Amino acid sequence: MNNNVLNQVLMLFLMLLVGIYASKMKYIDKKMNAGLSNLLLKITLPLLIINSFITMKFSKSVLNVGEDILLYTLIIHIVLVLFSKFAYMKVNDAQKGISKFVTVFSNSGFMGYPVLRSIYGENGVFYCAIFGIILNLFMFSYGIMALKNTKGNSLKELKRAAVNPSIIATVIGFFIFILKIKLPHLIALSINSVGSMTSPLSMIIVGIMLADINLSDLFKDKLVYILTIVKLLIVPAITFVVLKLLNANQTVIGVIVVLEAMPAASNAAVMSLQYGSDENVALKHIFITTVLSIIIIPLVIKLVV
Template structure:
């Protein structure tokens, strides 16, 4: 993707977010509409987008890079979990919980899949779908343990296997390996529903921004977190990808997903387990806004470094 196309993509995403902001500020939609949008994204649009990504011809190179992506994601999540456990002891307790969770749980699932698909196409989305599997495991196990006792293994496995995006990954793998060909009406329906992912996601973030406001966004803590999440973590991932000579698209997906802002679930979990809810909402919104500027920079760096 050239620079002009990337800028156009970011402009589109910004306008989609602005649309969500406007319709919430003017009361066209209510706060409860977020639940509807979330359900549409998680249960309809994103799974269709993931399945669509697997509707490609299978090659040994795709299998190899997909396996490397999965291994890379496992290593990244382990390192992030270790860092989260030891690096934030100086923070106030409730802010520490939020920092820890938001370090291991980024917005790779919804926003990340959207960006990967838009920038790197169907192959990028396929790699992205594989990348987020280890993250979901960590955010539902170690992630929750930062706020309370970690859930048992059975509960974690049950949540993972029932998640619609994980189900979509397994269906997609079956479709790709068996090279299943669907009638045009089914393929087109899946594509059209999957194409809703980006606008719905950005409108959801815009609605969040309208509800939280701008006043408390810029603090030393939100700036520190954003620097860690958007700069330090992806820089470390890029160094590792370069060291192992990962293929350009796979490396790009890994780095871009590592540069995702805080997961939207951060505020939800903080609220559920008596964390600092306002701070959690602030870092989600602030890091998301900054990511609109930072992500194109990372895409250009990847294009220059990995040839």
């Protein structure tokens, strides 16, 4: 296994501990953390995405892989939505929505970029951005409906997903890439510098969220154990089998399986609170899957990359 990948995962975990420490010491409160989350989602992450297009050399093969990732990510999310629909039929209504949400959506936005970057270089950031297009479209449409435990279409949420800053950044970066636009050196350097804040900032934010977890209650929730097994083991396995059956190439399999093996999406707790689902289950699940990802992610990388 590539030691750089293992070091990257361990470094992310140490950054997470910094967030927990900052919260415990009252350096950052929930209001400040909400501001940091907005800073990341609306500024640093979009700039990281744009920077990946700026620094990437034009290659038809990279574009072809990107197209495949877009298509296969769409298929995988449809499969996972159907799987979650039947897997949690007996879960009570208050917890059914968050169970579906954390099964379908991974923390690819926060943890995916630095991990794929360590494996595939700047191409990895590009691949993660393509994956994020589908993830965001599903998260802000199906994800919201699941948390609300409602049926029917959600065109309003789908439109909201389409104007997500990360998707806009992907479109901008794509045009820069295709048209071979050369940005002034100072602007490109600034984009790179601010974008590089994404990884440490994202893990510190997650750490701050996890600092409120009551460890004594953490190991009493049977549902959290089930969700953790599903998220870290069953979902990557389903993804791998489906992609193999579809004859996806090795790079596509590696990218998508690794991203699906990421911990639960870190905004699951915030969105579950906002839309009336069980945020306590979300926080516990985020904590356990994030800790266990130190073992799971390097193992998955060794098996599929």
